[in-house]
Amino acid sequence: MSIELYRDEHHACLMFTDLGEEDGHAVQSNQFLVIDHGAGAIIDPGGNRAFNELFLSLSRFFPPQNLQYIVASHADPDIIASLDRWMTSTRSKLVISRIWERFAPHFAKVGKTEDRVIGVPDAGGRLPLGRGHLWLLPAHFMHSEGNFHFWDPVSRILFTGDLGASLVSGAEAAKPVRELAPHLPAMEGFHRRYMVSNKILRLWARMARQLDIRMIVPQHGAPIEGRRAIADFIDWIESLMCGVDLFDDRAYQLPTMAIDPRDHRTQPALRAVA
Numbered sequence: 001m002s003i004e005l006y007r008d009e010h011h012a013c014l015m016f017t018d019l020g021e022e023d024g025h026a027v028q029s030n031q032f033l034v035i036d037h038g039a040g041a042i043i044d045p046g047g048n049r050a051f052n053e054l055f056l057s058l059s060r061f062f063p064p065q066n067l068q069y070i071v072a073s074h075a076d077p078d079i080i081a082s083l084d085r086w087m088t089s090t091r092s093k094l095v096i097s098r099i100w101e102r103f104a105p106h107f108a109k110v111g112k113t114e115d116r117v118i119g120v121p122d123a124g125g126r127l128p129l130g131r132g133h134l135w136l137l138p139a140h141f142m143h144s145e146g147n148f149h150f151w152d153p154v155s156r157i158l159f160t161g162d163l164g165a166s167l168v169s170g171a172e173a174a175k176p177v178r179e180l181a182p183h184l185p186a187m188e189g190f191h192r193r194y195m196v197s198n199k200i201l202r203l204w205a206r207m208a209r210q211l212d213i214r215m216i217v218p219q220h221g222a223p224i225e226g227r228r229a230i231a232d233f234i235d236w237i238e239s240l241m242c243g244v245d246l247f248d249d250r251a252y253q254l255p256t257m258a259i260d261p262r263d264h265r266t267q268p269a270l271r272a273v274a
């Protein structure tokens with residue numbers, strides 16, 4: 001089922017929150033479709049689990065052959081593992097960081113991505129879509145080394161990939177959050193481990209405050225909506241210690257625990273008896 005984040009006569013932003021999570025084994029992920037004057041871009045199309053329904057939904061708006069871009073914030077499996085199917089079923093180009101440009105083709109069969117990958121330089125850029133542009137904002141190390149966020153100036157939605165992610169169900173992801181404090185427990189552990197460093201978060205906050213954002217929409221979990229919740233989110237992320245800030249020599253010891261392949265638990269390894 002699609003959720004309309006924005007719609008006017010010529011422009012729409014749709015979100016899908018519950019594709020492919022039936023068995024609960026894969027992390028809940030959102031996919032997005034941005035349409036302007038009949039031209040379309042899919043943002044972070046996800047894995048093979050999401051492909052069929054996303055493809056059908058898209059077909060309601062225009063012939064899938066007219067899809068112009070698959071835009072990927074980074075190269076994780078939950079972002080573009082379905083690349084081969086999109087490359088087969090449409091004529092769209094893949095838009096991804098230049099540092100992933102030659103890695104992403106491993107998701108597709110030989111020849112499928114030839115001349116169809118737009119490698120984005122670190123500085124980002126403005127990608128023509130319909131009669132406007134989708135802005136590709138630098139978001140490197142949040143968490144991926146080559147990472148972009150996507151700003152849609154028409155809807156004033158900032159699509160932030162893994163930044164702002166919350167670990168919730170597809171049904172919960174469909175309800176925008178307007179108050180940040182109660183939402184923090186669903187976000188905190190993820191950001192402490194997946195974001196790379198506070199320095200990066202501070203740099204991002206400085207950039208993001210220049211935009212008049214109506215909604216921050218992550219690739220996992222619920223959108224953050226409204227002036228106050230968005231300001232609170234930027235303040236929170238700016239002061240968060242994470243990633244390499246929290247790692248020291250204790251995290252880099254030779255392992256002593258054994259992993260049991262039957263129940264997947266770890267326990268102290270038995271010492272070899274001489």
Ligand SMILES: [Fe+2]
Pocket residue numbers: 074076143144162
């Ligand atoms: Fe990721």
Ligand SMILES: [Fe+2]
Pocket residue numbers: 076078079161162219220
């Ligand atoms: Fe993700």
